[in-house]
């Protein structure tokens with residue numbers, strides 16, 4: 001029997017609380033250029049995607065790519081004026097189709113700042129707001145609809161049963177909103193994987209506050225206008241949190257020393273306008289402040305990480321999976337779906353990712369699944385979903 005819990009730090013446990021759970025791991029990838037439109041698409045999108053496909057083929061892992069559809073749609077809209085955009089957009093399509101042919105899933109990711117982007121002298125100028133939450137209902141709906149439509153037209157010739165059912169918001173900006181989740185549900189997109197507990201961002205491009213989420217590990221029905229809260233009842237959409245964890249001082253310090261040495265030797269911290277989701281990083285820091293933030297502060301307390309394998313070293317990935325196993329065990333649930341992310345444009349250590357994927361593929365308690373499979377298992381009741389009225393129950397999508 002599962003018993004209810006009001007404390008998010010202590011999920012309900014089965015009798016004894018030590019039953020082994022099977023962890024269903026969705027490896028996902030936000031596949032895109034940088035947030036300001038910069039970056040060489042061959043170097044930061046096409047090449048890393050091909051390398052990842054090789055790794056996954058070797059370890060028989062099926063994963064999910066979340067390409068930014070607003071980027072691709074903007075390339076298409078301007079391709080008649082700029083033929084070079086057409087050939088890149090064609091290559092983009094081909095890479096997505098190839099991943100899909102190899103058994104990977106493709107689902108929706110939307111960075112709205114591309115919507116009215118200008119292309120001049122071979123460079124993109126993106127002036128749109130970074131958060132879809134700041135767009136009017138109809139504008140946001142139109143972007144989601146266009147993205148879903150593009151994917152379905154691209155992939156149905158390969159598999160007529162393909163459906164766009166899952167969504168990750170650009171910059172993870174998915175809540176609160178009086179319209180976003182209603183629009184997603186209206187379009188049949190019933191799985192959100194945007195909410196990363198503990199995340200706080202407040203900079204010139206983005207404001208997000210996920211520090212107080214009622215559920216930050218297991219699937220839940222979100223309060224439809226504010227997914228930081230669990231709904232009283234079943235809803236037309238399920239959130240599976242984007243996993244996060246708190247790393248040990250030792251692992252954080254080791255990763256930071258190597259990153260800091262790297263950046264300080266280059267005399268640069270991060271280019272202005274580069275996309276980031278970590279509030280601790282801000283432009284124009286002095287090297288001293290940078291060293292304090294990166295070396296001293298994290299050494300004083302455990303540090304919050306979104307589970308983004310592209311931005312973690314191997315030791316941090318081990319701590320991440322240790323945290324997932326512990327929380328899965330504490331949940332007392334036999335089947336626990338977990339979503340990780342990756343940003344191919346930012347991969348720091350591909351060998352570490354390969355080692356991690358290899359180990360996960362051999363682990364008895366871990367199974368890889370795509371977001372479409374996760375969606376199906378949530379729908380069928382194979383994976384339980386939390387609502388407030390019953391803490392965990394069989395899924396009842398309320399459509």
Ligand SMILES: [Zn+2]
Nearest residue numbers: 030032170171
């Ligand atoms: Zn993104």
